[in-house]
Amino acid sequence: MVDFDQSLNTLWAQLFSRFAPTERFVPKFVKQTRATRTVDVRLETQLPNGTTSGAPGAMLSYGNTNSAALSLFMAVHLSAPTRLPWLIFDDPVQSMDDIHIANFAAIVRQLAFTHGRQVVIAIHEPELFEYLSLELAPSRPDQTLVKIVLERGAGATQVAVDRVEHHREQQLAGSEHGTQSDPR
Numbered sequence: 001m002v003d004f005d006q007s008l009n010t011l012w013a014q015l016f017s018r019f020a021p022t023e024r025f026v027p028k029f030v031k032q033t034r035a036t037r038t039v040d041v042r043l044e045t046q047l048p049n050g051t052t053s054g055a056p057g058a059m060l061s062y063g064n065t066n067s068a069a070l071s072l073f074m075a076v077h078l079s080a081p082t083r084l085p086w087l088i089f090d091d092p093v094q095s096m097d098d099i100h101i102a103n104f105a106a107i108v109r110q111l112a113f114t115h116g117r118q119v120v121i122a123i124h125e126p127e128l129f130e131y132l133s134l135e136l137a138p139s140r141p142d143q144t145l146v147k148i149v150l151e152r153g154a155g156a157t158q159v160a161v162d163r164v165e166h167h168r169e170q171q172l173a174g175s176e177h178g179t180q181s182d183p184r
Contacts, residue, residue, distance in 0.1 A: 070089075
């Protein structure tokens with residue numbers, strides 16, 4: 001079982017700060033001060049100077065509260081043994097603004113490609129699906145993105161699977177020598 005200790009709080013704070021870099025109130029677990037048979041889980045927020053504030057629900061916006069929950073989920077996953085190195089998200093960017101969505105994509109990219117996690121993301125909005133597909137596209141030959149689209153119709157579900165492999169980008173014309181050609 002994962003101990004809700006300083007290391008989890010530190011990882012949670014790091015992930016949350018990537019979601020919401022301008023948020024002053026950072027959520028954390030309150031350390032249980034005495035040993036009992038029950039676990040007393042309490043949350044609070046902390047300012048950069050160490051001042052303790054109220055509970056995340058009282059101090060954070062709705063979007064940042066969702067980001068706090070999502071970053072906690074990721075922190076617990078990274079703290080646990082990697083017997084099953086999968087992360088499964090069901091519409092994680094629902095109610096996020098564009099900045100939080102971009103930050104989510106960057107974090108997921110790092111989890112997948114740096115930490116070797118298999119990431120499954122269910123997205124219900126086609127535009128967000130396409131955006132995340134672009135952001136999470138392979139950047140090296142050893143990386144792959146599998147896009148699966150399910151479309152429900154009258155009594156049947158259509159499945160489309162697209163395996164995206166790494167493709168070396170073509171260099172822009174005129175940039176071989178570090179100069180740009182004059183378009184006139």
